[in-house]
Amino acid sequence: MIKKIFIGAFCIAQFSLIQATPFTENPTLKINSQKEKVPNTVIIKTKKFKIRIDKQPNGNYLYQSWGANTKITAKPSMIISNGEIIPDGSGGNYYYEFNNNNYSYKVYRNYLTDSATKPAYTLVVTDIDGKTLVRQDGKVVKN
Numbered sequence: 001m002i003k004k005i006f007i008g009a010f011c012i013a014q015f016s017l018i019q020a021t022p023f024t025e026n027p028t029l030k031i032n033s034q035k036e037k038v039p040n041t042v043i044i045k046t047k048k049f050k051i052r053i054d055k056q057p058n059g060n061y062l063y064q065s066w067g068a069n070t071k072i073t074a075k076p077s078m079i080i081s082n083g084e085i086i087p088d089g090s091g092g093n094y095y096y097e098f099n100n101n102n103y104s105y106k107v108y109r110n111y112l113t114d115s116a117t118k119p120a121y122t123l124v125v126t127d128i129d130g131k132t133l134v135r136q137d138g139k140v141v142k143n
Contacts, residue, residue, distance in 0.1 A: 023106045038085060038094065043072065044107065046136035051123065052076075052084070053096055053107060060084060063098045063105060080105060102128040107138075 008088045040055040061083035064076040083098040088108070095108040108122045127135035 041142070042121075042140060044123070044138040045141045046123050046138040048134075048136060048143065049123065049138075051107065051138070056081070061096055061098070063096070063107075065100040103133075 003017075007061060015063045030117040034096055038055075042053050044051045044053075045068060048068050050068060050070065050072060052064045052072060054062045057059045057063055060081065061120060063078070063083055066074060066079060067071060070077075078100070080098040080100045083096050083105075085094055085096055087094050088110075095106050098105040104126045106124045106126075108124065109120060110122070111120070121134045121138040123134060123138055126132050
């Protein structure tokens with residue numbers, strides 16, 4: 001009887017080891033490979049602004065903005081450096097974040113709602129208390 005219990009336990013242990021093989025593929029890497037590539041430069045036009053975001057050699061991002069009817073070759077009305085890109089979920093969405101004089105400027109990129117009715121970018125400006133001052137959808141002028 002003890003021999004049968006021992007053999008049964010040994011068989012169960014062997015089958016458990018077969019099922020417990022280590023998972024060698026990195027699932028995060030697989031998700032990242034499905035994402036769209038983040039452009040080095042993007043120019044977005046909202047109702048009131050043109051915004052240019054550039055990746056700098058140090059890995060940070062530069063935010064420049066003009067009035068909506070101003071040419072981009074003119075001097076920018078605002079320049080913010082040291083911005084960063086922040087992943088937003090696992091579907092490839094992200095946003096750029098810039099801070100300037102107690103204001104936060106975020107430009108959201110949303111791949112999941114990229115359609116004719118929902119623009120792919122949204123500018124959100126908040127104050128130090130988190131109150132939204134500006135929220136404008138934008139479309140890509142140059143990518």
